[in-house]
Amino acid sequence: MKRNLILLLALAVSLNILAGDRLSALPCPILGGELSNSAATSVEDIEEVMPRMKALGLNTVLVPAYWELMEPVEGRFDFTLIDRTIDVARQEQLQVIFLWFGAWKNSMSCYAPGWFKQDLKRFPRAMTAEGKPMEIASCFSDNVLQADLKAFSALMRHIREKDPQRQVVVMMQIENEIGMLESARDHSPLAEKAYKAEKWAERFGTDDYADEKFMALSYARYVEHLAKAAREIHDMPLYVNAAMNSRGRRPGEYPSAGPLAHLFDFWHEGAPSIDLLAPDIYDTGFKSWAAQYAMPQRPQDGGKIKNRLFIPESRCCENSGVRALYAFGEHQALGFSPFAIDQASPQETASVTQAYALLRQVFNHQPSISGLNTWGLLFDQEDKERVIDDNGVVMTCRHYFTLPWDPRATDGTTWPEGGAMLIRLGKFDYLLAGSGVVVDFKTPAEKRQEEKKLLGEDGFVEAGVGTNQPKTNKRFSGKRLGLLSVDEVSVLSDGTMQYLRRHNGDQTHQGRHARIGVGEWKVLHIRLYEYE
Numbered sequence: 001m002k003r004n005l006i007l008l009l010a011l012a013v014s015l016n017i018l019a020g021d022r023l024s025a026l027p028c029p030i031l032g033g034e035l036s037n038s039a040a041t042s043v044e045d046i047e048e049v050m051p052r053m054k055a056l057g058l059n060t061v062l063v064p065a066y067w068e069l070m071e072p073v074e075g076r077f078d079f080t081l082i083d084r085t086i087d088v089a090r091q092e093q094l095q096v097i098f099l100w101f102g103a104w105k106n107s108m109s110c111y112a113p114g115w116f117k118q119d120l121k122r123f124p125r126a127m128t129a130e131g132k133p134m135e136i137a138s139c140f141s142d143n144v145l146q147a148d149l150k151a152f153s154a155l156m157r158h159i160r161e162k163d164p165q166r167q168v169v170v171m172m173q174i175e176n177e178i179g180m181l182e183s184a185r186d187h188s189p190l191a192e193k194a195y196k197a198e199k200w201a202e203r204f205g206t207d208d209y210a211d212e213k214f215m216a217l218s219y220a221r222y223v224e225h226l227a228k229a230a231r232e233i234h235d236m237p238l239y240v241n242a243a244m245n246s247r248g249r250r251p252g253e254y255p256s257a258g259p260l261a262h263l264f265d266f267w268h269e270g271a272p273s274i275d276l277l278a279p280d281i282y283d284t285g286f287k288s289w290a291a292q293y294a295m296p297q298r299p300q301d302g303g304k305i306k307n308r309l310f311i312p313e314s315r316c317c318e319n320s321g322v323r324a325l326y327a328f329g330e331h332q333a334l335g336f337s338p339f340a341i342d343q344a345s346p347q348e349t350a351s352v353t354q355a356y357a358l359l360r361q362v363f364n365h366q367p368s369i370s371g372l373n374t375w376g377l378l379f380d381q382e383d384k385e386r387v388i389d390d391n392g393v394v395m396t397c398r399h400y401f402t403l404p405w406d407p408r409a410t411d412g413t414t415w416p417e418g419g420a421m422l423i424r425l426g427k428f429d430y431l432l433a434g435s436g437v438v439v440d441f442k443t444p445a446e447k448r449q450e451e452k453k454l455l456g457e458d459g460f461v462e463a464g465v466g467t468n469q470p471k472t473n474k475r476f477s478g479k480r481l482g483l484l485s486v487d488e489v490s491v492l493s494d495g496t497m498q499y500l501r502r503h504n505g506d507q508t509h510q511g512r513h514a515r516i517g518v519g520e521w522k523v524l525h526i527r528l529y530e531y532e
Contacts, residue, residue: 022237022275023308026170029328029363030335031356032097034062034313037105039342041069046084049342054092056349057356060170061089062312062337065098068113071151079158086159086168097312099173100155100226103148106177106243107255109137116147123147126186134182139215139222140190153229160234171236173312174226177243177280178219179255185211186218194218208251213266215257220270227273239276240267241312246283261292264307276334280313286323287330287378294331308332313339321351321521322378322419325434328359329421330376332369351435354521358433361491361523362421365431373424377437381415387447390424393481393528394447397422400436400518408518416518428484428528438515441528445478484527486514497525 033053040046040063053061063085071077082098089096101111109117109125116123122143125133137144152174163169180186185195195201195214204210227238242258251257259267259277267277281289295306309331314320316338327333338344338352366372375388379399388395399418401409409415420434432439442450486503503524508514516522 022235023334025166026237026334028368029333029359030060030097030310030337031058031324031359032060032062032312032335032337033058033316033341033352034099034337034339035064036340036343037064037101039340040064040081040085041066043080043084046081046088050085050088050092050094052342054094056341057353057360058094058341059356060095060097060335060337062097062099062173064101064176065155066111067100067102067148067151068111070155071113074113074115074147077151077154077158079155079162082155082158083162086162089168094168095170096168097171097173098155098159098169099176099312100152101176102152102174102226103137103139103144104175104178107179107181108135110135112137124188124190126180126183126191127188128183129187131187132182133188136180136186138186138188138190139218140186140188140194145222145225149225149229152226153233156230156233166234166236169236172230172238173278174223174230174238174240174274177241177255177258178223179243179258180212180215180252181255182252183211184208184251184256185215191218208256212251212256213263216260216263216266217270219257220259220267220274224271224273227271231273237275238273239278239310239312240271240274241278241280243280244283244289264295276310277307278310278312280339281311282313282315282339286314287326287383290327290331290333294333308334310334311336313337315339316341316344316348316352318348318351319417320348321353321355322417322435324352324355325358325421326376326378326419328362328369328376329374329423330378332374354435358521358523359421362423362431362433364491364493365495365497366423367495369423375422376419377422377434378417378419379437380417388422389444392444393428394442394444395422395439396442396447397437397439400438400515403438403515406518418518420516428481428530430526430528432514432516432524432526433522435516435521436518438513439526440513441481441483441526443479443481443530446480449474449476449478479530479532481528481530483508483511483514484529485525486527487525489523489525491523 039049085096103109103112105111124138124141126136126138127133159169200214204213223240230238240259242260243255245254245260279289279293290309293307294309311327320338324336327336373390377397384399384402386397401415418436420432420437423431425431486508488500488503489497490500492498514524514526
């Protein structure tokens with residue numbers, strides 16, 4: 001038993017290394033956007049939408065590949081939409097991630113071809129415990145698997161012929177938000193047979209969460225067949241995405257058994273050929289969801305990251321841009337992608353365009369942030385401050401509206417999120433890229449002796465507050481940090497910083513902090529000095 005465990009760990013490490021090699025070939029960062037579900041269902045759709053995505057500042061477009069349109073008649077494939085997507089993307093200098101809408105999309109089998117849907121004998125459905133068939137193909141049916149596998153393999157072969165060097169198609173998503181609804185697991189005859197053969201109830205129990213684990217392993221094993229075939233045909237990074245188990249729902253009330261964080265072990269066991277498990281984040285608590293999928297380096301994984309953060313879907317909104325900056329800064333994410341960006345309003349896409357422009361500059365200067373000290377900042381009206389101790393430099397980072405003089409902070413409206421990517425370039429040398437944030441810098445001694453004072457709208461202590469404070473008669477001890485310079489810069493394609501303007505005086509509150517206002521999108525080069 002111990003020897004088998006060692007072999008499994010060795011296999012996991014080797015697969016992690018291979019996954020790392022595959023992921024290292026991807027564009028970094030993936031500044032993505034996912035098209036709405038019907039945005040690429042005709043040549044006209046594709047020709048209209050792809051140039052718009054380029055104009056928004058994307059470098060990668062996530063595009064559905066629809067089984068029902070690719071194989072409308074069993075055994076006869078039509079790759080017109082796939083070809084046009086690749087051709088237009090190449091013209092626009094965009095990269096593509098295809099999303100295989102095969103046997104399942106958002107749990108349901110809605111994108112399976114009509115000939116598949118109508119032949120229930122060959123392609124049986126999943127069932128509830130009460131025997132009700134659902135619009136969900138059973139993953140326990142070999143006929144379902146073989147039909148799905150045949151179509152997906154044909155797609156991979158065609159992409160290999162069309163784009164052999166992976167210049168356009170850089171990654172594939174297998175299925176979409178796979179999972180069970182109405183029931184935590186499939187109770188069809190084929191599923192019951194597998195459940196008994198696994199002796200699942202004896203191993204894990206019979207509650208909904210045990211049922212979800214059974215389905216997670218079963219779905220993962222199914223996906224592994226497609227992933228292995230893809231590896232043999234046209235080796236590229238592969239991932240699966242998950243709808244979140246949010247709002248206190250139980251298994252069966254959300255798309256259960258997908259690649260959710262609490263089911264990672266079952267997915268890693270069942271689908272070792274998958275490189276990434278990816279979250280689709282729509283609910284509140286963006287930072288918490290992202291953290292669950294950014295698995296840190298662990299000794300038992302051979303020093304490799306267990307799961308690198310890639311967000312293929314996030315709610316497209318006015319906060320999308322700062323969320324992207326946070327994901328790259330805090331978790332060194334592989335990529336970020338708002339969903340249905342083609343249908344979003346200009347107010348919603350503007351933040352994405354602005355943030356992606358900043359990220360391009362950051363990555364011009366630092367093509368790889370691996371090994372650097374980086375942080376992501378993301379603030380709202382409730383979560384408005386973060387203190388970071390960077391080896392003797394204590395940075396107090398806050399939402400811009402915590403400054404007392406901005407009337408928008410107290411006019412009763414909801415604060416827009418503020419966020420940034422913060423990078424240490426060297427001792428006393430930082431790069432801050434973002435919107436709606438303020439950062440001050442102190443030594444640990446200075447921070448410990450900091451006095452909290454209520455400030456007025458002019459930024460100075462309110463009248464009478466300072467004189468009414470009890471005298472401590474304690475002398476200040478230790479060193480302090482000051483702003484040597486705060487320069488707004490633009491980073492050119494060769495990585496050099498182009499000076500735009502010096503922030504000082506009112507723009508730094510006379511040397512007290514560096515800041516970027518709400519609605520502004522800037523890169524600041526900040527240098528500090530120490531004195532006593």
